[in-house]
Amino acid sequence: MESLMRMLLLLLSLLVTPLAAEYRIQTVAQGLHHPWGLVELPSGELLVGERRGRLLRLNTDGSRTLIAGLPKMVSAGQGGLLDLALHPNFAENRWLYFSYSQPGKGGAGTAVARAKLTDTHLSSLEVIFVQQPKTTGSAHFGSRMVFDAQGYLFITTGERYHARDKAQQLDNHLGKILRLHDEGTVPTDNPFINTPHAKPEIWSYGHRNIQGAAIHPPSGELWVHEHGPRGGDEVNIIKAGANYGWPLVTHGREYSGGSIGQGTHLKGMADPIWVWVPSIAPSGMLFYRGELFPHWQGSLLVGALAGQKLVRLTLNGQKIVNEQALLGELNVRIRTLVAAKDGGIYLLTDAANGQLLKLLPATDQ
Amino acid sequence: MESLMRMLLLLLSLLVTPLAAEYRIQTVAQGLHHPWGLVELPSGELLVGERRGRLLRLNTDGSRTLIAGLPKMVSAGQGGLLDLALHPNFAENRWLYFSYSQPGKGGAGTAVARAKLTDTHLSSLEVIFVQQPKTTGSAHFGSRMVFDAQGYLFITTGERYHARDKAQQLDNHLGKILRLHDEGTVPTDNPFINTPHAKPEIWSYGHRNIQGAAIHPPSGELWVHEHGPRGGDEVNIIKAGANYGWPLVTHGREYSGGSIGQGTHLKGMADPIWVWVPSIAPSGMLFYRGELFPHWQGSLLVGALAGQKLVRLTLNGQKIVNEQALLGELNVRIRTLVAAKDGGIYLLTDAANGQLLKLLPATDQ
Numbered sequence: 001m002e003s004l005m006r007m008l009l010l011l012l013s014l015l016v017t018p019l020a021a022e023y024r025i026q027t028v029a030q031g032l033h034h035p036w037g038l039v040e041l042p043s044g045e046l047l048v049g050e051r052r053g054r055l056l057r058l059n060t061d062g063s064r065t066l067i068a069g070l071p072k073m074v075s076a077g078q079g080g081l082l083d084l085a086l087h088p089n090f091a092e093n094r095w096l097y098f099s100y101s102q103p104g105k106g107g108a109g110t111a112v113a114r115a116k117l118t119d120t121h122l123s124s125l126e127v128i129f130v131q132q133p134k135t136t137g138s139a140h141f142g143s144r145m146v147f148d149a150q151g152y153l154f155i156t157t158g159e160r161y162h163a164r165d166k167a168q169q170l171d172n173h174l175g176k177i178l179r180l181h182d183e184g185t186v187p188t189d190n191p192f193i194n195t196p197h198a199k200p201e202i203w204s205y206g207h208r209n210i211q212g213a214a215i216h217p218p219s220g221e222l223w224v225h226e227h228g229p230r231g232g233d234e235v236n237i238i239k240a241g242a243n244y245g246w247p248l249v250t251h252g253r254e255y256s257g258g259s260i261g262q263g264t265h266l267k268g269m270a271d272p273i274w275v276w277v278p279s280i281a282p283s284g285m286l287f288y289r290g291e292l293f294p295h296w297q298g299s300l301l302v303g304a305l306a307g308q309k310l311v312r313l314t315l316n317g318q319k320i321v322n323e324q325a326l327l328g329e330l331n332v333r334i335r336t337l338v339a340a341k342d343g344g345i346y347l348l349t350d351a352a353n354g355q356l357l358k359l360l361p362a363t364d365q
Numbered sequence: 366m367e368s369l370m371r372m373l374l375l376l377l378s379l380l381v382t383p384l385a386a387e388y389r390i391q392t393v394a395q396g397l398h399h400p401w402g403l404v405e406l407p408s409g410e411l412l413v414g415e416r417r418g419r420l421l422r423l424n425t426d427g428s429r430t431l432i433a434g435l436p437k438m439v440s441a442g443q444g445g446l447l448d449l450a451l452h453p454n455f456a457e458n459r460w461l462y463f464s465y466s467q468p469g470k471g472g473a474g475t476a477v478a479r480a481k482l483t484d485t486h487l488s489s490l491e492v493i494f495v496q497q498p499k500t501t502g503s504a505h506f507g508s509r510m511v512f513d514a515q516g517y518l519f520i521t522t523g524e525r526y527h528a529r530d531k532a533q534q535l536d537n538h539l540g541k542i543l544r545l546h547d548e549g550t551v552p553t554d555n556p557f558i559n560t561p562h563a564k565p566e567i568w569s570y571g572h573r574n575i576q577g578a579a580i581h582p583p584s585g586e587l588w589v590h591e592h593g594p595r596g597g598d599e600v601n602i603i604k605a606g607a608n609y610g611w612p613l614v615t616h617g618r619e620y621s622g623g624s625i626g627q628g629t630h631l632k633g634m635a636d637p638i639w640v641w642v643p644s645i646a647p648s649g650m651l652f653y654r655g656e657l658f659p660h661w662q663g664s665l666l667v668g669a670l671a672g673q674k675l676v677r678l679t680l681n682g683q684k685i686v687n688e689q690a691l692l693g694e695l696n697v698r699i700r701t702l703v704a705a706k707d708g709g710i711y712l713l714t715d716a717a718n719g720q721l722l723k724l725l726p727a728t729d730q
Contacts, residue, residue, distance in 0.1 A: 077623040136612045162529045247501045258442040
């Protein structure tokens, strides 16, 4: 009976979806070199980070200001300047958070720093998290940052590709989600705080490479997606202390074609709530709550790099009940999604000549 | 003056090399499924291991006998039944050694066992080496086995691809060459026997994936080659306790195209004596000492999988002074080389319908 109701609701939602394009696309900026992180400042100005290690403010008059003061980072492969986030009280304290690939003994690893943002530079720089250990290679640095309603900072990492089995071990930060206080200290109620040899920052483990994270508005839970190897991209609802299975459990396959691990399910490991096979290479994630797209309210939006589209997932409570592909006509790799204060949706495209686009309702509606 | 002499010698060697084919190729057996290990028994019969986990005796009358009694192994990707070796006193004690991919907690790893060979089965099975830790994935198991003149057994491993940084750490067996007594105990003069937390079996480290090893007859030294990632296959002369650099030092590049590590040389790490860029994917190795190919005496022969050829390297002492490509006309992947007692050269080709070939001098010479 319940599933019948759900089907009827689904059919209804298809009927009320207009067939004409629901949106128009405004090009806010171009000539951005592999932009990765994006935040909207209280002033309406935008901060964009280019992966090669440049932080730009896009001013409302169309000019750009290069913000100085970033620490040394490794800009190679998938590494460099990655995500940006504002402190929940940014308007008062001006703390900007950024994740990046930090060089050091043994190679490189993800790190997170925060600094006070002034008009032209970063000051009072504090490195608040350093992924241990560093490894060789330039893949799978993660990383997204998100604050929840209580002010905890979640950091998603990758398993650095050439060290994937570490995702199953608690003595390191690879393939993990971490939970910190805003200034970088460890909350005393983290799940492994009393586990011998475990890194106390760990909130969940068994992840491959997470480049999308957001707080689910009704529940306050952390939702993330992660890249699968060849197939097997996942959406997961994160529970404290849970094991998400990589690389022992996956819907993906080795790039060489062989099987990985022990199938798609193991007792004691959390299953994904959604899987993409083949992979879309998800990056960027947003629960839409704006007024401009009423049909999309409550939807989960996910960007796709290899998939070159914007995915809209319709939710029914904590279940995903429908998937819609949007923007395929643009042929762009989508790295990041950010909700604009006016209800529009900002998108960063991943390219040497990357763009900042804004999705707005079609004018003829 | 010395280099002038070397050039003259080289020119001379080219002049005396006949232009006509020096060899003919005898097909000894076919229909072998990815054959990997090969030994010639004192009787002249041949033992062949198929990677999928079958051990066959090729009898002199052309019939085949399946030898029963192999332990459980993981036959997937590059893993399965790998190298075969006879104890130096095999004629008396019948010990057959074999390396294979052993399943277990955490995935799989290279192991070595020995067993008494009877007419139809293996008995008295002893697992004498287990690579620690096991990891996920089905690539880079190594492995070759070679006994030196003193009776020590050398085992070459791989770094299991997804755990490559472990090749630089001494607390594990990944990306190492190991040295054992014939029954599996650790010689007391191994280089790291007194190093805290180091695995005592280690003879050398910093290797990627070694599928060719042989004792250099004049010096008694262990020579090996190893697979580079994308370019950077190496020939190395092994010194006890030395670090061969992977993945910090390599002539190769990431499959993604990016750079790896810190260049091609680092202080304190041993340099290769020969490098292939692009890669040939070397497998199998033999110092030729037979009578049938007088021009080849003292040459180092190396098989190539991706390169689909037999490489003959001319030595001058411990230097490689010339490289000749042979058998390119066959278009076969060469897995293994074994010296036949009559001076011919056995070759295994890597294919679902693999062959055992024998190289003999051309009849018209």
